[in-house]
Amino acid sequence: QVQFVESGGGLVQPGGSLRLSCAASGFSFGTNPMSWVRQAPGKGLEWVSSIDSYDNNIRYADSVRGRFTISRDNAKNTLYLQMNSLKPEDTAVYYCVKGYYSARYTGRFPSQGQGTQVTVSS
Numbered sequence: 119q120v121q122f123v124e125s126g127g128g129l130v131q132p133g134g135s136l137r138l139s140c141a142a143s144g145f146s147f148g149t150n151p152m153s154w155v156r157q158a159p160g161k162g163l164e165w166v167s168s169i170d171s172y173d174n175n176i177r178y179a180d181s182v183r184g185r186f187t188i189s190r191d192n193a194k195n196t197l198y199l200q201m202n203s204l205k206p207e208d209t210a211v212y213y214c215v216k217g218y219y220s221a222r223y224t225g226r227f228p229s230q231g232q233g234t235q236v237t238v239s240s
Contacts, residue, residue, distance in 0.1 A: 120144040122214050122231030129237045134204050138234055140197040140214030148192035151218035154199045155227055156210035156236075163227050164210070167199065168218045179221055181207070204238045211235050 126138040138154070153168040167188040168177045176188055187200040197214050213230035 120216070120229065124212060124214055124231050124234040127212060127234030127236045129239065130204055131240050132205060132238055134238070135200070135202045136204065136236060138199040138201065138212055138236075140199075140231070142195045142197065142214070145216070147195040150216050152190060152197045153215050153217055153219050153227075154188060154197070154212060155215055155230070156208075156212045157233075158207075158210040163213075165219045165221060165223060165227075166212070168220070169197075170218055175218070177218075177220055201236070204236075206238045209236060209238050 121143045123141045124138060126136060128136060130136055149171050151168060151170045154166040155163045156166050157163050166179050166182055167186060169188045169190055178186060185201065185203045189198045211233040213233045215227050215230055217228060
């Protein structure tokens, strides 16, 4: 059974940083591309960033490029998202999902875990 456990969210002031983690289980993590998506209050899921199996190809949404860094540790079956220079518009529940996406993707994302809440506010 595919399972994701996201953690690391919290309340942070604008300009602050957080590091999100996603512990994955139930599938071959190391051979699957992975992504972060987020859902702001009252909105649908939004793609944030993707990383392929071997760290060779990484993509970011324009809204987070230069501020967020996606990475993975295949030995620990864990996906990360380092978020710097956070803005109020980054406030959302963040989820990790299987797959490699882009801003042009309009389909549904696969099932997610419970997510981790990030709130950016002064």
